[in-house]
Amino acid sequence: MSFIPYGRQDIDEKDIEAVTNVLKSDYLTCGPTVNDFEMEFANYVGCKHAVSFSNATAALHVAVKALITTIDESKRKKKVITTPITFAASANCVLYNDLEVEFVDIDPDTYLMDLDLLEKRLEADPEGYQGVIPVDFAGLPIDIERLKSIADKYSLWIIEDACHAPGGGIETSKGYEKCGASNYADMTIFSFHPVKHLACGEGGMICTNNPDLDKGARLYRSHGIVKSDGAGKPLWFQEMKDLGFNYRMPDINAALGRTQLKKLDNSVKRRNEISKVYENFCEAKGIKYQANPKKALNAHHLFVIEVEKRDELFTFLREKQIGTQIHYVPVYLHPYYQELGFKKGDCPHAERYFERCISIPMYPTLKDEEVEKVKSAIGEFLG
Ligand SMILES: *Cc1c(COP(=O)(O)O)cnc(C)c1O
Numbered sequence: 464m465s466f467i468p469y470g471r472q473d474i475d476e477k478d479i480e481a482v483t484n485v486l487k488s489d490y491l492t493c494g495p496t497v498n499d500f501e502m503e504f505a506n507y508v509g510c511k512h513a514v515s516f517s518n519a520t521a522a523l524h525v526a527v528k529a530l531i532t533t534i535d536e537s538k539r540k541k542k543v544i545t546t547p548i549t550f551a552a553s554a555n556c557v558l559y560n561d562l563e564v565e566f567v568d569i570d571p572d573t574y575l576m577d578l579d580l581l582e583k584r585l586e587a588d589p590e591g592y593q594g595v596i597p598v599d600f601a602g603l604p605i606d607i608e609r610l611k612s613i614a615d616k617y618s619l620w621i622i623e624d625a626c627h628a629p630g631g632g633i634e635t636s637k638g639y640e641k642c643g644a645s646n647y648a649d650m651t652i653f654s655f656h657p658v659k660h661l662a663c664g665e666g667g668m669i670c671t672n673n674p675d676l677d678k679g680a681r682l683y684r685s686h687g688i689v690k691s692d693g694a695g696k697p698l699w700f701q702e703m704k705d706l707g708f709n710y711r712m713p714d715i716n717a718a719l720g721r722t723q724l725k726k727l728d729n730s731v732k733r734r735n736e737i738s739k740v741y742e743n744f745c746e747a748k749g750i751k752y753q754a755n756p757k758k759a760l761n762a763h764h765l766f767v768i769e770v771e772k773r774d775e776l777f778t779f780l781r782e783k784q785i786g787t788q789i790h791y792v793p794v795y796l797h798p799y800y801q802e803l804g805f806k807k808g809d810c811p812h813a814e815r816y817f818e819r820c821i822s823i824p825m826y827p828t829l830k831d832e833e834v835e836k837v838k839s840a841i842g843e844f845l846g
Contacts, residue, residue, distance in 0.1 A: 467833050468786040470765075470826045472662035473726065474719075481718040492713040500717035501668075503724055508629075508643030510651070510670040512677035515717060516684060519626050519654030519667035521710035523556035523596075526650045526669050529679030530594060530620045531560060532705075540593040544584065545624075546576040547793035547813040549598040553624045554794045562593065566795050568810035572754035574600050574767065577812070578609055585617045594620040599628035601753055601790070601822075602734070602762035604642050608635045611647035621647065626654035629661060630731035631762030642762070643670040650676055655716070659764060660730055661723040663716040683707040730827040734763035737825060737834055741766050744838045748845060751819075765790055768841075769819040776821060776844055783840045788822045 485496055497515055505513035516522040531539060543557040547566040557564040567584055570577040576597050585592060595614055597605040607623065614621050625631070625642040632641040643651045650673075653659075655666030669680045682689065687707025691700035712720075738761070745752045751769040755761050767790065770776050780787050793813040795805035807814070824837055 466784045466786065467824050467829070467837065468826075469788045469822050469824050470658050471828070472657040473723075473730070473826070473828050474662065477725075478719055478722045481722045482715055485714045485718040488714075490714050492711060492715075494714040496714040496717040496721065497712055500712075500720045500724075503721060504643075504653075504668055505670065507724060507727070508641045508645075508651075508670055510643055510645045511672045512670070512674070512680075513643075514669045514671075514677060514680040514684060515712040515720075516667035516669065517710045517712055518656065518665045519624075519652055520552040520556070521684075521708065522652050522654075522667035522669045522680075523552055523622070523624065524559045525680055525683040525708070525710060526622050526652060527556050527560045527562070527594070528683050529676050530622070530649060531562075532679060533620075533675060534593070540591055542588075542592045543594045543596060544576075544581065544592060545596040545794075546598050546600070547795055547810045548574055548600055548791055548816060549624065549794060550626070550791060551794050551797065553596055553598050554800075557596070566793075566805070566810055566813075568812045569600075569816060571812045571816065573603060573756065574753055574816060575603060575605050578606065578613060581610075582613055585613065585619075589617055592617060592619055594622065596622045596624055598624040598626075599631060599642060599762075601765040601767055602627045602631050603753060603755060604628055604631050604633040604759050604761075606756070606759075607633060607647040620649045623648035623651040625651050626659060627764035628762040629653050629659075630727045630760075632760045634758035643668075645670050645672050649673060650680075655720055655723075660727060660762065661720055663712070663720045663723070666712050666716045666720060684710045726827075731760075731762050733827040733829075734825060735761070737829055738763050738766050740831075740834050741768075741823070741838070744841075748842065750841075750845075763825060765822045766825040767820050767822050769816065770821060770845070771819065773819050773821050776841070779844045780823075780837075780840055783836075785824065785837055785840055787824070789817075789820060790822050791817070793817050 628642040653668040655663035687705040
């Protein structure tokens with residue numbers, strides 16, 4: 464058997480044909496395929512507006528920017544909270560917008576932001592915060608209904624970073640909702656980097672039900688320029704309203720997004736089959752893995768286990784042609800964040816998790832015999 468990576472994209476002939484069709488068409492960017500992808504994605508998750516981006520980092524940058532501009536300048540609070548166990552972009556987007564970021568520690572079982580600790584932080588400075596960016600880590604959706612009730616109490620906006628969780632969802636008092644439905648979050652963010660569920664090469668999406676935020680997202684995505692809507696203004700008309708960016712997704716990428724989206728449900732199903740096998744194995748061996756609250760459907764971008772001799776296991780599996788990865792170094796332990804004044808010890812649960820965590824292979828085309836190979840190699844290591 465050849466090398467088994469920790470994750471990989473699934474590109475088939477239909478994906479290739481869709482991209483080829485765009486290459487032969489009139490529009491490589493700003494064309495109809497982008498609009499089709501946005502509409503199909505919005506339909507899939509169940510939200511009103513989906514706005515595509517060149518990547519999820521750009522989408523996060525613009526999401527924060529669009530939300531800030533809805534708040535009266537004199538009333539804007541300086542601080543935004545996120546979780547330390549995420550990719551750096553979930554926190555960087557706060558800094559891009561000249562706000563301050565803080566980290567609330569994770570729950571040691573779900574690895575998601577601990578909402579009890581979030582409440583304590585807010586109680587200590589009820590007037591200090593503007594928003595919160597929870598992350599559906601590894602594909603497990605945050606308890607968005609509870610988070611919304613906390614956020615409302617302190618007038619916070621919510622940007623749900625669901626980069627790991629397309630196809631995931633959660634039971635709420637109003638019924639089951641898919642990640643991205645955005646009935647509780649103001650905006651939900653997705654990534655289409657090949658290591659995530661949908662591979663567009665690069666790509667991202669903002670989902671929202673708020674027409675003003677949809678408008679803001681589109682404005683900042685494209686230079687802050689608005690064009691003629693045909694009503695009263697000449698057809699060539701365009702004017703720059705604010706300082707924006709060029710964060711658009713090309714039609715080439717959107718074509719991939721459309722064909723990839725058709726496979727998403729099957730992909731999440733297969734990921735959950737694999738995780739069931741891993742979970743049974745972990746139960747038998749007494750290995751700790753991500754807890755899964757009953758009301759959530761985990762989209763399983765990752766499968767993370769915790770072991771004592773993590774670095775040794777990493778090397779051992781590498782020698783057996785099995786790829787693993789560490790998700791993540793707590794964001795505030797990166798040198799850049801240390802220079803901002805964050806300290807080791809700030810989030811003890813995240814730091815303990817980080818010493819022990821390892822992501823084992825998880826992707827829809829992973830075969831049963833490969834899953835067995837991963838299990839027996841880990842079993843051999845643990846003795
Ligand atoms: C991948 C990822 C991002 C950034 O996505 P890009 O599309 O690569 O910019 C942001 N947040 C999380 C949680 C991610 O996993």
